[in-house]
Amino acid sequence: MLDKDIKKVLVIGSGPIVIGQAAEFDYAGVQACRALKEEGVEVVLINSNPATIMTDETVADKVYIEPLTPEFVEKIIKIERPDGLIASLGGQTGLNLAVKLADSGVLEKYNVRVLGTDIQSIKLAEDRELFKNLMEEIGEPIPASDIVSDFEAAKEFADKIGFPIIIRPAYTLGGSGGGIAQNMEEYEEIVLQGLSQSPINQVLVEKSIAGYKELEYEVVRDSSDTCIIVCNMENIDPIGIHTGDSFVVAPIQTATNDDCAMLRASAIKIIRALKIEGGCNVQFALDTKSNKYYVIEVNPRVSRSSALASKATGYPIAKITTKIALGYKLHEMKNAVTGTTVASFEPTIDYVVVKIPKWPFDKFAKGDRILGTKMKATGEVMAIGRTFASAFKKAITSLENKRTGILHYKFEKLSDAELMKDLEIQDDMRIFRLSEAISRGFDISELNKITKIDPWFINEIKNITLVEKRLETEPMCPELYKDAKECGYLDSEIVACSGVKHSDLKKYKIEASFRLVDTCAGEFSSKTPYFYSTYGENCDLEDIQYEDILNKVEPKKKIMVLGSGPIRIGQGIEFDYCSVHASFAIQNQGYESIMVNSNPETLSTDFDVATRLYFEPMALENILNIIKRERPEGVMVQFGGQTAINLAQSLSDEGVKILGTSLDSIDVVEDRKLFSALLQELGIKQPMGLGVKNFNEAMKALDKLGFPVLIRPSYVIGGRGMQLCYTKEEAISYIEEAFKFSDGHPVLIDQYIEGLEAELDCVSDGVDVLIPGICEHIERAGVHSGDSMSVYPSQNIPKSLQNKMADCAKSIAKRLNIKGLMNIQFIIKNGVLYVIEVNPRASRTVPIMSKVTGINMVDLAVKTCLGHRLRDLGAPVGLYPKTNLVAVKMPIFSFQKLNRIDPALAPEMKSTGEVLGVDTCFSKALLKAFIAGGYKFGAPKQRVLISLSDHYKNPALPIIQDIYKAGYLVMATHGTHKFLEKNGVPSKMIEKFMMDKLQKRMKEGRLSFVLNTPKTGGDSQKSGFHIRTIAEMYSVPCFTSIDTMRAYLKALKTYEEKTILLPDTISNYRKRKFFGIF
Amino acid sequence: MKATIILEDKTMLTGCSFGAQGTVFGELVFNTSMSGYQNIVSDPAYSGQILAMTYPEMGVYGINKEDFENKHAHIRGFICKKYNPFYSNFMAETSLGEYFKKNNVVAVEGIDTRSLVKKIREYGAMSCLITTEEINEEMFNSLKNYKLQTYFPEISTKKKYVLGEGKIKLAFIDYGTNDDILNKLVGLGVTVEVYPSSVSADEILNSGNTALFLSNGAGDPREYKNELETIKKLIGKIPIYAMSFGCALVGLALGATVEKLQHGHRGSNHPVINLETETVTLTVQNHAYVLDKKTLTDGMKVTYLNLNDSSVEGFECSKLNIKAVQFLPEKIVPEGSEDVFASWVADMENNYAR
Known part of the structure; x- marks a missing residue:
């Protein structure tokens, strides 16, 4: 039963999104907070990640956006005095923090109980040696x-x-x-x-034991030892590839009933021995030639796999884990899905679920694509189908790659022998190589021998592949069309493969129907609003409609929200934040909200978030199928990032109403010519730019524009393939590559204005705009806005220019009749304001701006999309006054997970997440941001390595002087050394990057940091790249922009002045004294 | 090749045949287990039934020798969403389709099984036929007049036999049990004397066994009139342990009544609470008849309840030395989980062993 002594609970979040720790912990954390509040428990939340939904003040009672370090958590505990904390919901970060707090005696000192799984159990599972001993003790086999x-x-x-x-x-x-x-x-x-x-x-x-089957069990245990398996899963890829990088299917397909029962018994035995209370994940390796198995790993916490299991079955693991932590037993809780049965049951499903990772290699073309025990995927997609084949194919569609089929991934050119050899490569393309081999008639057992993928899966992939082949070669007939639809092929693919006209397919009359995810395979009637599509079956949606008619429920109008698909660099959790808030706002306005998304990690695919959830690929056909059944008033596309925006035109072509900013206006800002014309009309300056189609045109353009320039292919997300060039040589060396990226589209060359970059987000109703605030970037223009540090409110922009920025926003919004959100990016140089980009949609910074100002931007945006005026809503308009809250955003990168990626900041976005430092003045907020970003302060000052490109030598001089004055011993490469010598800064010259010595130094912790500005082309590009990579590997701070370096030194100074940093809730920071005029 | 399903309410569904040819009649039931098709199709408790599996992918790991409940198939017909003749497992010897052909089970795939389940959920189990032949009027008539078989003496053993060499001697009446259950008892150190369901009370009482075990089986327990009389004669004279079908039988013999569930419990995820220890176990179940709680007679104490529908999942009658559960024991019991058979055997050893 509920432990009534627990009145206040601390929930620790998982911090910034990095590879291996993504939105799944926001989903878990929000479920936990809601479950706690449901029981009347006060929730104190700490997380350094401002893009999360859990850091909303509606989710927790007290929200601390503070660094996730033991020091800060202790200070918060001292202020809040919670009765307990839950350690198992904040990923590895939350778990490690809780262990540290317990070990240092903080929890005991403040009398904070660890709720749910206790520290001893966490250690037993996490410490390799203790775990190994325990497994030996209970007789469970480990390698x-x-x-x-x-x-x-x-x-x-x-x-x-x-x-x-x-x-x-x-x-x-x-x-x-x-x-x-x-x-x-x-x-x-x-x-x-x-x-x-x-x-x-x-x-x-x-x-x-590479080559064994990898199987996972999601187990939940309560304090009375009741254990259930929520879901078991099978990795299609064998042991040897990290499960986060594996194709995964639920439930287990190829193991026999006895094997499953054996592993189930083992999983339960282990969770009991560990005394875990709540959710836990056990990974096994199973031999393919015997019943021999090994226990690989136990995660004593909610994990990425548990999020997947929750979405795959409908069983809310994080919520149940929280309630167990509060004292409930499994049988004392209702199954949230059926509403009639109890939570202590094992979900059974009548469909198949497939998860496919989303890797960042399309962005990092030069990155190492080989998959192994180190996870590289930034996100994942999940698809539900009535059969394995349809789920698998739908998941491939969900990846949002250029191609959605299974063939033609450019392996056709390989000879049979080459292909056979390449099949051994374990990378992100292996499944497509496999299907190419299948289409050539390679033998299944042979393919199994090479890839170690179970023959059954290979055969299924074969069936999918053969359908694609048949579409290409056989005349269209009802049977073939039916086979293709049941396999998950889209009409667009069928048209492309077969050459049949789209309109001709209608005569086959095979329509999508929707089936319910209900945890019980239809055994009990359920009211979960959670659906997936299938073909050639009855539709479960009609049951609900029928019941509504029976109960005389007045049908409500509906609005659809498009989610943002898998998390990738440039399109992260912030769009999930926006989609979720849009759904809430739609419901608050009296409509039903219809959510569509394909990402299992996120909160938007929790069936509690929308009136109805459709777990479907973000493809036109899938969305139209839903629209056909639901008949919404319209679709909101501005909250789901580029994924949703990209669908707007084709949806509109099909007669779907796009709510909010019109398509014509979206076009104006996305089309260079129209955009330039617009700015000219409004008298707004922009950097000069030209689109070029070939090398000659490019040369002419360069002559006209001068240097420096930004070169980039058109039609890309997150500044992919964008390069900053200071000289003609650099430009020439890059331009060919840009043409390759561009795929026939023109390459864009823009003047690069090396000024101060700033941006604003606003809500517009077409007449008035509300600008919550202006953010100023720390790094000068040229670094992608997603990768630069930024500060709110702006620190160096005069009021007159701020007003000018606000005027710009207003005139653009008015001219384009923007309804909803808009983001504008500016450059300021010599007091002149330039607009570089306008995004008529939610941006990365919307969650941050909402939190630091307390303005629910998405809520207002939804209302303006629905035709309300800001003034009528009682919302403020114009530039919102600031408080003395200062927030510094710092990007977080995942380079340690990705080999051969240059960590240098560039116009191309590379970061996976962000943290926010919040305080009452810039210097404190800045220091907090660095601490939250994982930078260590207070270590003895060692040598530092400095190597600068010519362009930055002069501007860097005062910074290097500061470094020297701060007590660091400077080592510099030849050119930099000479420059420093001339300017009177002592430094030790090192030869052409003596890599081995440097590496040793870093390994032994005898190098404090690296300052290295990258250069395009030549040897120093290579050696710079090498040094940056090694620094990342050994977690040595590596600054590649002199502006970041300057900011670090400022933070260091604040630290050394013994400034006391205190945590406070975000709402308290906002409440403190106002200045400025309303 | 085409196969057609016709339901009592004249619903017709067509799919592809992948088993034996012909026409079969039976009671349409569904099972919600996600794996274990081989164990299920060979379980005698499905006698007379046409089984729809809710999990779509069937036949993945083929058919192997070791997973057999009772060697040959007992279901009459098999319905699923997707069957793939390709199978993959090191133990597999044949495909599910081949097995059905050999065992004369008509099987059909490509069926919207979820809609079938929803129908059964709403209207209760119903008669149905599957045929691979041309549909004719006669079939509809036969289905209309088809009477569900509710009595299956033929699935019991024909002759008495003995398994195991343990200290405890147990008389076991076979109403249609399977090897897993017998093996489990033998594994616990019990000598099991397996008797046909037609055995007389005297034969049991004169056998010198420590206790009596009433097995699982198929059909409507109320139709087992002679068998009930036999049990009535044995009550109080020998400790009785009963499971599943046997549980309903002994309950009836004690004077309680049984009721037929709307759609039966068939699957592997049924939560059952032990009322004494308040622990919950996920159980495997296969039954359509349960004891009516309101009709339990004096001395019958409910020991287990189903957490989904509160039906009786077990009772005991201490003064008559009777213990019974409605669910099936797990083949592999996780350490720390309640093992009903093990506790029964311990009970026999401690209290009744001579």
């Missing part, structure tokens, strides 16, 4: 392994066991720092790297 703290011990193990060996560092998320070694050389490298990345300098070395 031969050893825990080592140095390479000598690791070598001893390798000599005994032989290769291949898997290396896993302790306490790291997403397996960072791990890998599989085939020989001693690789082994040494990975072990040393793992040791440096593990917070406790421990790695597990383990006999590799």
Whole structure:
């Protein structure tokens, strides 16, 4: 039963989005907060990630957007005095923090109970050695392994066991720092790297069982030892590829009933031995030739897999975990889906679920695509189908790649022998290589031998592939059309493959129907508003409509919200924040909200968020199918990022009403010519730019524009393939590549104005605009806005210019009749204001601006989309006055997970997440942002390495002087050394980057940071790239913009002045004294 | 090849045949397990029934020797969404389709099984036929006049036999049990003397066994008139343990009544609470008849309840030494979970062993 002594609970979030820790913890955290509030418990929340929904003041009672460090959490505990904290909901970050707080005695000191799974259990599961001992004790098999703290011990193990060996560092998320070694050389490298990345300098070395089936069980246990399996899952990729990078299917397909029962029993035995209270994930390896199995890993917490299991079955694991932490038993809770049965049951499903990771390699063309034990995917898609084939095909569609079919991924050119050889490559394209091999008639057992993918899956992929082949070669007939639809092929694909006209397909009369996700395979009637599509079956939607008629429920008008699909660099959790808020706002306005999305990690795909949820690919046909059944008044596309915006035109062509800003206006800002004309008409300046189609045109354009310039392909997200060039040489070396990226579209060359960059978000009703505030970037223009640090309110922009920016926003909004959100980016140089970009949609900064100002921007935007005027709504208009809250946003990168990616800041976005430092003055907020970003202060000052491109030498001089004065010993590369010598700054010259020595220095922690501005082309590009990569690997701060460096030194100064940093809630910061005029 | 399903209410569905040829009649029921098709189709408790699986993908790991409940198939017909003749497992010897052909089970795939389930959920189990032949009027008439078989003496063993060599000797009346259950008892150190369902009370009482076990089975327990009389004669004279069908039988013998559930409990995720320990176990179930709680007679104490529909999942009658559960024991019991069979065997050992 509910423990009535618990009145206030601290929930720890998971911090910024990084590879291995994404939106799934926002989903879990929000469910937890809601569950706590449902029980009347006061919720105190801490998270440094401002883009999350959990940091909304409607979700928790007290919201602290503060660094996730033991020091800050302790201070918050001291202020709030919570009765308990839940450690298992904030990912690895939350878990590690809770362990630290327990170990340091903080929890005991303030009498904070750990609710749910306790610290001892967490340690048992997380500490490799304790876990290994426990498994041996209870007789559960684990692969031969050893825990080592140095390479000598690791070598001893390798000599005994032989290769291949898997290396896993302790306490790291997403397996960072791990890998599989085939020989001693690789082994040494990975072990040393793992040791440096593990917070406790421990790695597990383990006999590799690559090739086994990888199976997962999601178990929930309550304090009375009742255990249920929410879902079991099978990785289509065998052991050896991180589960986050694997294609996954739920439930298990290819293991027999007895094998499943055996693993179920083992999972339950383990969770009982660990005494976990709440959700937990157990991973197994199962031999393909016997019933032999191994326990691979246990996650004693809610995880990415549990989010997937929740979405796959409808069973809300995070919510149940929270209630268990509050004292409930499983059988004391209702099954939220059926509303009639109890929570202590095992969901059974009558469909198949497939998850496919979304990797950032389309963005990082030069990145290392090989998949292994280190996760590389930034996000994932999930699809539900009545059969494996349809779920699989729908998931591929959901990836939003250029191609949605399974063939023609440019492997046709390979010879059979080449293809056969390449099949061994374990990368993001392996499934498409496999289907190419299948289409050539390669033998299934042969393919199984090479890929270790189970023959049953290969056969299923074969069936899908053959349908595509038949579409290309056979005449269209009802049977073929039916097969294609049941396999998940879109009409657009069928048309493209077969050459049949779209209108001709209508005569086959095969329509999509929608089925319910109900946790019980239809055994009990359920009211979950959660659907997926299938073909050739009855529709469950009609049941609801029928019931509404029976109950004489007045039908409400409906509005559809399009989500943003999988999380990728440039399109992250902030759009989920916007979609979710849009759904709430729509409901508040008296409409039913219809949500469509394909991302299992997010809150938008929680069936509680919208009136009805459709888990579907974000493809035109899938959305039209839903519209046909639901008949919404219109669709809102401005909240789901580029994914949703890209669908607007084709939806409109099909007669669907787009609510909010008109398509014509969207066109104006997306079309360069129209946009330039608009700005000219409104008397707004913009940097000169030209579109060029070939090399000659490019040369002419460069002559006309002068330098520096920004070169980029058109039609890309997140500044992909964008390059800043200071000289003609640099431009020439890049332009060819840009043409390649552009795929036939023109390449754009713009004047680069090296000024101060700033941006604003606003809500417009077409007449008035509300601008919550203006953000100023720390880095000068040229760094992608998603990758630059920024500060709200702006610190260096005079009031007159701020007013001018507001006027710009107003005139653009009025001219384009913007209804809803708009984001404008500016450059200021020598007091002149230039507009560089206008986005007539939600932007990355909307959640931040909403939080720092307390204005629910999305709510207002929805209302203006529906035709309301801001003034009528009682909303303020114009530039909103600031308080003395200052917030500094810092981007967070995941380079440690991605090999061969240059960490240098560039016009192309690379960050995966962000943190926010909030305080009452810039210097404190800045220091908090650095701390939240993982920078350590207070360490002894060692040497620093400085290497600058010519362009930055002069502007960097005062900064380097500051570095020197701060007490660091400067090492510099040849050119930089000479420059410093001339300017009287002592430095030690190093030869052409003595990589080995530098690497050793970094490994041993004898290098404080690196300042290195990148250069395009030439040797120094390569060596700079190398040094930056090594710095990332050893977690040595690496500054690639002199502006970030300057900001760091400022933060350091604040730190060294012994400034006391205190946490406070975001609403308190806002409440403090106002200045400025309303 | 085409196969057609016709329901009592004249609903017709067509799909593809992948089993035996011909026409079969039976009671349409559904099972919600996501794996274990092989164990299910060979379970005698499905005698007389046409089974629809709610999980769509069937036949994935083929058919192997080890998973057999009772060697040959007992269902009459099999309905699923998707069958794929391609199978993959190191133990597999044949495909599900081949197995059906050999065992004369008519099977059909490509069916909207979810809609079938919704129909059964609403209207209750119904008669149905599956045919691979041309549809004719005669079929509709036969279906209209088809009487569900509710009595299955033929699925019991023909002759008495003995399994195991344990300390405890148990008389086991087979109403249509399966190997898993027998093996489990043997594994717990019990000598099991398996008797046909037609066994007399005297034969049991004279057998020198420590206790009596009433097995699972098929059909309507109320139709087992002679068998009930036998049990009535045994009550109080020998400790009785009963499961599933046997639980309903012994309840009837004690004077309680049974009722037929709207759509039966068939699946592997039924939550059952032990009222004494307040622990919950997820159980495998296959029954359509349950004891009516209101009619339990003096001395019958409910020990287990179904958490979904509050139906009786077990009772005991301590003064008559009777223990019974409606659910089936798990084949592999996770450590720390309640193992009903093990506790029964311990009970026999501690209290009744001579």
